[in-house]
Amino acid sequence: MAKDKVCLIINPASGTDSKKNIPEDVASAIDQKKQDLIIRVTGYPEHATEIARQAAKKKYKYVIAAGGDGTVNEVARELVNTDTILGILPLGSGNGLARDLGIPIDIEKALEIIINAHTRKIDYGVANGHIFFCTCGFGFDAFVSGRFAEDKKRGPLGYVRNVLESVVDFRAEEYEITYDEGSLTEKAFILTCANASQYGNEAYIAPNASMDDGMMNVSILKPLNALEIPQTTIQLFTKNIEKNSKMISLLTQKLHIKRASPGLMHMDGEPVLTDSEIEVRVIPKGLNVFTPTPSEINEKKRKENETIFNSLTRWFN
Numbered sequence: 124m125a126k127d128k129v130c131l132i133i134n135p136a137s138g139t140d141s142k143k144n145i146p147e148d149v150a151s152a153i154d155q156k157k158q159d160l161i162i163r164v165t166g167y168p169e170h171a172t173e174i175a176r177q178a179a180k181k182k183y184k185y186v187i188a189a190g191g192d193g194t195v196n197e198v199a200r201e202l203v204n205t206d207t208i209l210g211i212l213p214l215g216s217g218n219g220l221a222r223d224l225g226i227p228i229d230i231e232k233a234l235e236i237i238i239n240a241h242t243r244k245i246d247y248g249v250a251n252g253h254i255f256f257c258t259c260g261f262g263f264d265a266f267v268s269g270r271f272a273e274d275k276k277r278g279p280l281g282y283v284r285n286v287l288e289s290v291v292d293f294r295a296e297e298y299e300i301t302y303d304e305g306s307l308t309e310k311a312f313i314l315t316c317a318n319a320s321q322y323g324n325e326a327y328i329a330p331n332a333s334m335d336d337g338m339m340n341v342s343i344l345k346p347l348n349a350l351e352i353p354q355t356t357i358q359l360f361t362k363n364i365e366k367n368s369k370m371i372s373l374l375t376q377k378l379h380i381k382r383a384s385p386g387l388m389h390m391d392g393e394p395v396l397t398d399s400e401i402e403v404r405v406i407p408k409g410l411n412v413f414t415p416t417p418s419e420i421n422e423k424k425r426k427e428n429e430t431i432f433n434s435l436t437r438w439f440n
C-alpha cells in the first residue's frame with residue numbers, strides 16, 4: 124500500500140523558542156512505515172502558503188504548521204475545503220488558535236495530539252477576500268499588529284511592549300456596522316470579528332465564541348479613559364470582557380463595515396492594508412484540524428480548575 128504523505132513546515136522566525144529539534148522530534152513520532160515525511164523551513168513571509176498549496180494539490184494526508192498564528196494562517200488558508208488535515212505545533216508568540224482548540228503549548232504533548240489523529244472541523248472567516256481562523260480586527264489590535272510586525276523581538280513580552288507603546292499613539296475611529304439583525308454607528312477602540320474566543324496568550328476578546336457554530340462574534344469596545352484600562356485588561360484575561368459597560372457584543376454570519384478611509388486590519392495578528400469598506404463572512408466547518416478529544420479537553424479544564432482551587436486554598440490557609 125502507498126504511504127501517506129505528510130509535510131512539516133517550520134517558520135524559523137516565529138516566537139522565541141528554538142526549533143532545532145523539531146524535525147527530529149516529528150520524524151521519530153510518526154510511523155515512517157506508513158507515512159513519508161517531507162520537512163520544509165520557510166525562507167520568507169508567505170513561503171508557508173506556497174508549500175501548503177503544493178501539499179494540498181498533491182493530496183498530502185496532513186500538513187503540520189510549526190509556528191504561531193501567522194504561520195498557521197499561511198498554511199491553513201491553503202487547506203480549507205480540501206481533504207488535507209492541519210496539525211499545529213504552537214511555536215509562536217500568541218498561539219491563539221492552538222490555545223482555543225485546547226492544543227497543549229508543550230511541543231511533545233502537541234505532537235501527541237497529531238499522532239492520536241482525532242480531528243475536528245472548524246469554521247473560518249473571510250474579510251475582503253482574506254481568510255482568518257482566530258480573529259480579524261480594525262481598531263487597536265490592528266494598530267498593535269502593525270507595530271509588532273515591524274518589531275525584531277517576538278514572543279509574549281514583545282506584545283506587552285507594543286501594546287503599552289501603542290496605547291499612547293492610537294486614535295479611535297468611527298465605524299458604520301451592518302450585521303444580520305441591524306446596524307449601528309460607533310466610535311470604537313476595538314472592533315474585532317472573532318471565530319475563536321481569544322487573540323492568543325489567553326486574552327479573551329469574545330469569551331463565548333465557538334469555532335463550529337457557523338457564526339461570528341463581533342466585539343466592539345468603545346473608547347476607554349485611562350482609569351478604565353486596568354479593569355478592562357483584567358476582564359480581558361479572565362473571560363469577563365462582556366461585563367464591561369463599554370462593550371457591545373454581536374453574533375452574526377455576515378458583517379459590513381464602513382470607515383472614513385482605507386486603513387489597517389489584522390488577520391490572525393498579521394497586518395493587511397484594506398479598503399474603507401469591508402465585507403466579513405463565516406464559512407462553516409471548512410477546515411479539518413487535529414485536536415484533543417472532548418474528554419481530553421474536559422480533563423485538562425478539570426485539572427486547571429483544581430490547580431486554581433488548590434492555590435486559593437493554600438493562600439487562605
Ligand SMILES: Nc1ncnc2c1ncn2[C@@H]1O[C@H](COP(=O)(O)OP(=O)(O)OP(=O)(O)O)[C@@H](O)[C@H]1O
Nearest residue numbers: 137138165166167168191192193194215216217218
Ligand atoms: N524565514 C522567515 N523570515 C522572516 N519572517 C518569516 C520567515 N518565514 C515566515 N515569516 C513570517 O514570520 C511572521 C511571524 O510568524 P508567526 O505569526 O507564526 O509568529 P509570531 O508572530 O511570533 O506568533 P503569533 O502569531 O502566534 O503571535 C509571519 O508573518 C511569517 O510570514
